[in-house]
Amino acid sequence: xxxxxPRALMYHYYYPxxxxxxxxxxxxxxxxxxxxxxxxxxxVKAAVDDxxxxxxxxxxxVLSLCNKVDCLFVPRFISLGKYNYICPKFMGLPDxxxxxxxxxxxLLDPVIDLRxxxxxxxxxxxxxxxxxxxxxxxxxxxxxxAKERYRDFLQSRRAGFKGNKEMVLAVERRGxxxxxxxxxxxxxxxxxxxxxxxxxxxxxxxxxxxNDAYLSMRLLDRLEExxxxxxxxxxxxxxxxxxxxxxxxxxxxxxFNRQIMGAAYHLFRQVDGLVQVTAFGCGPxxxxxxxxxxxxxxxxxxxxxxxxxxxxxxxxxxxxxxxxIDLIERRRRKCR
Amino acid sequence: xxxxxxxxxxxxxxxxALFQELxxxxxxxxxxxRKTLNLGVKYSPEFACLPFxxxxxxxxxxxDKGADLVVMGGGCGPCRFGxxxxxxxxxxxxxxxxxxxxVIEPGIIDNxxxxxxxxxxxxxxxxxxxxxxxxxKAAAIDEIYSLVLKKRALEAEEGVVDKLYAGFIREIxxxxxxxxxxxxxxxxxxxxxxxxxxxxxGLPLKVGLxxxxxxxxxxxxxxxxxxxLGQLGVMVERELYxxxxxxxxxxxxxxxxxxxxAARQYLGSFVGGHGIDxxxxxxxxxxxxxxxxxxxxxxxxxxxxxxxxxxxxxxKAEGIPILTFxxxxxxxxxxxxxxxxxxVDLLERxxxxxxxxxxxxGEIVYGQ
Numbered sequence: 001x002x003x004x005x006p007r008a009l010m011y012h013y014y015y016p017x018x019x020x021x022x023x024x025x026x027x028x029x030x031x032x033x034x035x036x037x038x039x040x041x042x043x044v045k046a047a048v049d050d051x052x053x054x055x056x057x058x059x060x061x062v063l064s065l066c067n068k069v070d071c072l073f074v075p076r077f078i079s080l081g082k083y084n085y086i087c088p089k090f091m092g093l094p095d096x097x098x099x100x101x102x103x104x105x106x107l108l109d110p111v112i113d114l115r116x117x118x119x120x121x122x123x124x125x126x127x128x129x130x131x132x133x134x135x136x137x138x139x140x141x142x143x144x145x146a147k148e149r150y151r152d153f154l155q156s157r158r159a160g161f162k163g164n165k166e167m168v169l170a171v172e173r174r175g176x177x178x179x180x181x182x183x184x185x186x187x188x189x190x191x192x193x194x195x196x197x198x199x200x201x202x203x204x205x206x207x208x209x210x211n212d213a214y215l216s217m218r219l220l221d222r223l224e225e226x227x228x229x230x231x232x233x234x235x236x237x238x239x240x241x242x243x244x245x246x247x248x249x250x251x252x253x254x255x256f257n258r259q260i261m262g263a264a265y266h267l268f269r270q271v272d273g274l275v276q277v278t279a280f281g282c283g284p285x286x287x288x289x290x291x292x293x294x295x296x297x298x299x300x301x302x303x304x305x306x307x308x309x310x311x312x313x314x315x316x317x318x319x320x321x322x323x324x325i326d327l328i329e330r331r332r333r334k335c336r
Numbered sequence: 337x338x339x340x341x342x343x344x345x346x347x348x349x350x351x352x353a354l355f356q357e358l359x360x361x362x363x364x365x366x367x368x369x370r371k372t373l374n375l376g377v378k379y380s381p382e383f384a385c386l387p388f389x390x391x392x393x394x395x396x397x398x399x400d401k402g403a404d405l406v407v408m409g410g411g412c413g414p415c416r417f418g419x420x421x422x423x424x425x426x427x428x429x430x431x432x433x434x435x436x437x438x439v440i441e442p443g444i445i446d447n448x449x450x451x452x453x454x455x456x457x458x459x460x461x462x463x464x465x466x467x468x469x470x471x472x473k474a475a476a477i478d479e480i481y482s483l484v485l486k487k488r489a490l491e492a493e494e495g496v497v498d499k500l501y502a503g504f505i506r507e508i509x510x511x512x513x514x515x516x517x518x519x520x521x522x523x524x525x526x527x528x529x530x531x532x533x534x535x536x537x538g539l540p541l542k543v544g545l546x547x548x549x550x551x552x553x554x555x556x557x558x559x560x561x562x563x564x565l566g567q568l569g570v571m572v573e574r575e576l577y578x579x580x581x582x583x584x585x586x587x588x589x590x591x592x593x594x595x596x597x598a599a600r601q602y603l604g605s606f607v608g609g610h611g612i613d614x615x616x617x618x619x620x621x622x623x624x625x626x627x628x629x630x631x632x633x634x635x636x637x638x639x640x641x642x643x644x645x646x647x648x649x650x651x652k653a654e655g656i657p658i659l660t661f662x663x664x665x666x667x668x669x670x671x672x673x674x675x676x677x678x679x680v681d682l683l684e685r686x687x688x689x690x691x692x693x694x695x696x697x698g699e700i701v702y703g704q
Contacts (some may be wrong), residue, residue: 048645050636050662076605085414088608092642095603099649111605250422253413283416283638287384287423294426307383334653 001132003108005071006061007032009054009090010077012207015295017150018073020124024142025132030069035166035214037196039064044310045223046100052281053309054208055089057215062097062104071106072073078113087284138293158233199228199328204260205277206285207234209308216277217314219306219321223275226325231271233263240266248291254284264292273302273328280309337455338363340403342391344551346481347578349509350474351407357466363403366393368556370395377665384666386634387550388420395424399433404458405454410439413611415639416620465508472514473524476521478577483528484587485573488566489541490532498563502526536569539691541683544621545574546614546641547632552576557663558632559672565630568680573626575617576610594620602646602653611639615646622656627683629656635664657682 002133003022006010011018015031021027035040035057043060065072074097089096094109108129114120122143129139140203201223203210210216223230233241241262245251248265252258264274274296278285289305296303304324306317339355341348341364349362355362368390376393395406406425411418421439428435435495438454440447453459465693484501506522511517535541538623543565551558552574565572575591583589595616596606605617618629633640644660651658659679661672 048641050641050644052636062338076607084411085412085608088611089413089642090413091605091607092603092607092611092646095605096642096645099602099646210374223356248422249425250410250419252419283385283636286381286385286636287388287416290384290423291426294430295640297430300616 001071002028002030004030004032004065004105005158006058006065006072006073006074007034008058008091008212009208010075010119016153017146020149021128021142021146022073024145025129025138027132030065032064034295035061035212037214039108040310042216047096050281051089052283053215053279054206054212054282055093055195055269056310057212058093059097059100066101066103068107069105072104074113076106076109078111079115080112080230080255081114084253084258086255087282090333094285105135142249148296154234158237160235178318187304199273199325199332200231201228201262201325201328202231202274203277204233204264204274206282207223207232208277210278215308216310217312217317219277219317222318222321226322228325231263231267233259236263236266251285252288254288257284257288261288261292265295268299268301271301273304273324273330275304275306275324277306277308278306302331337361337405338403339405339407339549340365340395341407342394343368344550345555345578347474348479349477349505350578352468352509353473354466354470357469358455358462360455362626363398363401365398366401367552368394368554373665378429381423383636384423385416385547385637387417387554388529388552389426390554390557391420392424392427395428396431396433399428404435405668406435408437408439410441412442413608414441417609420562425536425624432524441503441527462509463623469512469514469517469584472517473508473511475579476508477505478516478579480524480528482573482577483492483525485562486571487528489536489569489571491536491566492531492532492533494567496531497528497566499663500524500531536567537684539684541570541680541687541688542626542627543570543572543628544617544629545572545576545632546617546621546629547576547610548634548637549576549581549610551632551634551663554577557634558661558664559663559667559669560663561630561632561672561676562687563682564673564676564682568677570680570683573621575613598623602650603642607639607642609639611643614640614643615650618647618656618658619654621636626656628679628688629658631658631660632680633660638681657686 005015005018007110019029039060040057043056045060046063047056047059062074063120074094076094077086079085094107097107098106108128108131110124112124117123125146126136126139129142134137141202182266203220211218213221220230220232238259241259243256243262244266245262248261252261267274274292276289276292278289282320293303293305297328302324304320337360339360341351344364354366372390373394375391375396376389376391379391379396380392391408393560408421408424409417410421413419421437425437436454437448470586480501484497488497504520507520508517511520540684545552545562553576554561562572580589580591584591595613598619599612600615602611602619606612621629631640631644633644640662647658647660648654657679
């Protein structure tokens with residue numbers, strides 16, 4: 001069976017685990033191509049106007065897979081932990097696709113709600129796996145493999161492995177993305193360029209925006225090319241994020257925005273500036289961004305807000321990034 | 337202590353009664369106006385949804401009038417409303433306002449403790465009588481308003497129903513006893529019934545109103561869409577009322593069951609806010625023989641966007657025309673009026689064709 005996975009949204013968080021799980025169960029995983037103009041245009045046409053950019057891209061990815069696969073893996077994300085939620089659009093995603101796209105292949109849409117129960121994740125894996133095999137041991141094996149792969153993935157993200165090309169390459173090599181011992185330090189040395197300046201910039205945003213080179217217009221790479229060291233929420237331990245987020249009276253209840261919030265509060269004293277990348281029409285971002293702005297202002301930290309939509313121009317973004325870097329350099333010179 | 341709270345439709349009447357009966361002084365924010373909107377828009381995040389901005393405007397106007405305790409709803413998502421209070425508090429503090437905020441979060445025990453901290457000790461008997469008064473006012477308002485929604489389409493003289501309703505709100509606001517409320521309700525019910533003549537369009541057109549609760553209830557932000565529909569000769573019905581929402585909230589009534597069942601075919605999960613209600617109620621209206629459905633929501637509203645994405649499929653399968661309006665601070669009267677007129681014309685033509693026996697042919701129109 002060929003299972004299609006759109007290369008958008010939750011792909012950027014969980015693909016290595018999904019891929020390992022399905023492959024272990026003997027299924028073929030087909031990934032849509034990287035986001036490009038055609039995919040986005042298709043998505044913009046198929047989705048309602050009011051939805052945010054990453055979802056429009058998702059629609060495009062689904063369309064590009066439609067007649068190539070037996071089924072599409074579109075999980076219905078509701079919650080990823082006890083006291084949190086995901087943006088409501090994820091909760092309705094499979095239904096939205098069914099309503100908006102004709103000739104949709106069968107959707108594999110397990111409900112991912114990790115608020116209640118014991119071992120909710122394992123149960124979920126069994127529920128999905130039972131479709132492909134009756135052998136519980138096999139599912140258990142696939143589940144463990146997926147979990148292991150996910151841990152490696154998190155580790156490599158933490159070490160500064162970003163983008164989406166690297167992720168796919170690593171997954172496809174079937175090896176560890178990053179081995180757990182020894183060599184990770186070595187890799188780290190290789191993968192990081194020599195810093196021209198010593199500016200550190202915290203970049204805040206959903207992974208599905210930042211790590212999509214087309215949607216974010218290679219924002220992370222560009223910052224590095226300009227000589228800045230880039231830190232994102234994914235490079236920080238989850239515990240740290242949680243702790244920093246709890247400095248807010250009531251931390252955001254959206255899982256990923258809570259992480260972003262934690263990253264911001266954690267990075268306040270460690271970076272020279274923050275870049276907030278949000279999608280036009282993103283609900284949670286609109287409020288959390290404001291809180292981070294207010295707090296950063298109190299700390300005296302420069303913040304650049306970039307709001308992306310399907311009409312964003314590359315030149316405009318580049319200019320603003322350059323100006324921002326210049327500003328930070330000037331500030332630093334002044335301080336000395 | 338001067339208590340204030342945000343506006344939402346005619347909710348202020350009931351909330352004011354509640355706090356006054358408890359012996360607190362209340363600063364009701366000035367009625368929502370262009371000024372409220374401008375204030376809110378100026379200090380709110382650009383992409384926050386419209387209710388956030390209006391709430392903030394309300395708070396600022398009330399704080400300027402001397403309020404020092406803001407009472408606001410909370411929650412734990414996934415709709416943005418649950419996070420309003422946190423952001424609004426920070427924004428107002430940043431602006432230099434001095435005030436405290438009481439946020440109603442889920443959880444009975446926490447609330448009892450917090451209420452005691454904020455409001456001091458309250459006698460249970462006093463609380464009970466205040467709640468009873470406020471509840472009766474809210475229920476009376478909703479009962480009469482549901483009548484207004486139908487009778488506007490029948491009024492003998494343009495605007496007479498709205499004039500009656502305004503008088504009713506004034507009197508209810510002043511009523512201090514349950515008997516008084518009952519009397520006023522009866523009196524106005526009769527008056528409104530008496531004011532009706534015949535259908536303005538010559539035939540009864542029925543439209544169901546669905547969408548996000550604030551936009552449905554607050555006529556300033558929805559540009560009086562219910563009144564516009566009424567003036568066009570359309571009877572309007574809606575499931576969302578302050579009182580029914582409260583009943584559901586406290587599990588004294590369970591509409592969710594029916595809504596979920598009706599929506600199941602199209603939407604398999606709750607999506608926060610009133611997203612699933614919009615789908616479920618549309619299905620139910622269509623099965624009850626309504627002529628059309630109008631969906632309202634604030635621009636970028638997450639639950640309503642999900643609903644909006646799915647409604648075309650509902651429209652097609654159930655054969656009911658649907659018109660969606662997303663409002664933001666730039667929404668203008670004329671555009672809404674034109675689209676409503678076109679929509680109502682379409683509904684009328686469809687209905688006449690159906691009455692004549694010929695099947696309605698052509699595409700089902702789904703406006704936006």
